[in-house]
């Protein structure tokens with residue numbers, strides 16, 4: 339997309355700062371370069387990753403000093419520009435990629451206009467729009483959903499981004515695999531780039547709204563690992579402690595926010611945590627601005643069953659009665675969770691069907 343001379347620092351400097359007087363999440367910062375520098379079992383950074391997967395399930399991943407990390411940062415700045423342009427297209431142009439047009443049962447991918455899903459059991463209507471671009475469409479595993487010229491002209495950028503994000507995710511999974519004492523390559527083998535999966539790039543925008551307005555409802559992510567770039571605040575997570583306090587996640591230039599999703603909870607029989615999060619209007623002066631996010635969601639390949647993996651320390655996890663009942667594969671899980679919240683013909687009963695691993699954590 340032409341030359342975007344932006345660095346994360348530059349982009350951050352164009353916005354009012356994230357305020358200092360709000361409570362923020364105590365996320366650890368892990369360095370991708372350090373994770374890449376030594377094998378898992380002798381690498382303190384890797385042990386910190388394992389601890390985090392078992393406790394909060396959210397961390398900053400500092401991308402600096404790693405060639406793959408720097409490529410991702412550059413791609414994120416470029417895609418931030420591209421998503422602004424995409425959402426500024428006329429409705430008619432965005433409509434080309436409308437999720438309703440996807441008639442292959444994959445109606446979770448494509449453009450979702452604002453206000454077409456519900457965010458809670460009361461039926462509160464969402465306050466954001468998204469464009470989910472399927473990894474399989476980008477790397478050529480499937481025939482792509484029609485897209486505006488703007489998007490098609492940027493396929494190389496999207497392809498580099500997807501391949502880089504996917505590679506970083508495989509690297510993180512290999513670390514976790516080692517600590518779980520699973521046979522080498524077990525997790526990576528469930529997330530092969532050239533096999534169909536629910537991985538996608540998400541563009542997300544919400545308009546400026548009153549302070550404290552809920553933009554996206556409380557949820558856990560459905561899949562494996564999520565790599566999120568934010569430039570403005572607004573993301574909150576609910577601390578696991580008893581008081582279940584909601585705290586903001588401060589966006590940090592040069593770092594992505596990474597979190598674990600439900601698939602990793604299921605694979606590890608509850609050893610890992612997929613934490614609840616939501617989005618409110620950005621705090622302080624940032625509230626007056628439109629808010630964009632850029633997300634890469636990784637998910638197990640479509641046919642993978644979402645249940646405990648055999649082997650390693652997972653075998654030591656207690657068995658819960660009924661845990662082998664109603665096991666779904668990854669594709670069914672995503673579509674069930676992703677489409678249960680459509681606002682048309684919505685009922686509270688449908689909301690219940692779309693729940694993930696929140697269990698009694700569900701607000």
Ligand SMILES: O=C(O)CCC(=O)C(=O)O
Nearest residue numbers: 542559568573617631633
């Ligand atoms: O907009 C954000 O910062 C978070 C987005 C998110 O949690 C999601 O799309 O699953």
Ligand SMILES: [Fe+2]
Nearest residue numbers: 557558559615
């Ligand atoms: Fe999320």
